[in-house]
Amino acid sequence: xxxxxxxxxxxxxxxxxxxxxxxxxxxxxxxxxxxxxxxxxxxxxxxxxxxxxxxxxxxxxxxxxxxxxxxxxxxxxxxxxxxxxxxxxxxxxxxxxxxxxxxxxxxxxxxxxxxxxxxxxxxxxxxxxxxxxxxxxxxxxxxxxxxxxxxxxxxxxxxxxxxxxxxxxxxxxxxxxxxxxxxxxxxxxxxxxxxxxxxxxxxxxxxx
Numbered sequence: 043x044x045x046x047x048x049x050x051x052x053x054x055x056x057x058x059x060x061x062x063x064x065x066x067x068x069x070x071x072x073x074x075x076x077x078x079x080x081x082x083x084x085x086x087x088x089x090x091x092x093x094x095x096x097x098x099x100x101x102x103x104x105x106x107x108x109x110x111x112x113x114x115x116x117x118x119x120x121x122x123x124x125x126x127x128x129x130x131x132x133x134x135x136x137x138x139x140x141x142x143x144x145x146x147x148x149x150x151x152x153x154x155x156x157x158x159x160x161x162x163x164x165x166x167x168x169x170x171x172x173x174x175x176x177x178x179x180x181x182x183x184x185x186x187x188x189x190x191x192x193x194x195x196x197x198x199x200x201x202x203x204x205x206x207x208x209x210x211x212x213x214x215x216x217x218x219x220x221x222x223x224x225x226x227x228x229x230x231x232x233x234x235x236x237x238x239x240x241x242x243x244x245x246x247x248x249x250x
Contacts, residue, residue, distance in 0.1 A: 043068065043069060056226065077110070087122025087126060092133065125189065128141070150208075156204055163183065178234065183210070191219075
């Protein structure tokens, strides 16, 4: 069972609909016991980093997520959920994240000649071979964000060029993130969710 973590962040229902469409067994839950016992976790997210962290704290979910990651449970963060996986964000001041992937979240520069937020369909360039990134190279997915992750190349599986290189798929062993919305990205996005299910099922934490 894959648990979609429910903490009032906006896109949880759409993620569940996508998982249901793929016939992947899932549950939408804010219950720490359900989340702790799940075979895999999806952390969605839309909105501000600090507000999301506070919502997770109020539901006492941060220790549960960290323990699941430490135990090797596959975790997929989507959009803001991906950003939460990192050490800190500088959105409206500095806020600590979950610290599951080294790096930080910063604003997309406003002097690049591009519109901020980064909104709409944009192309991905795969930078490392990994099952999670299968099929994404030169394919467009749907983005909505004003902040992006700065991290080391070894954690980046794919990126999008928006005046600055924006990591679009990241991975640190069993912890995975997608900056775009796979649930809104048609066939290619659904394929990404299906590949995450394969990680959960087969325990494939290494690049191949």
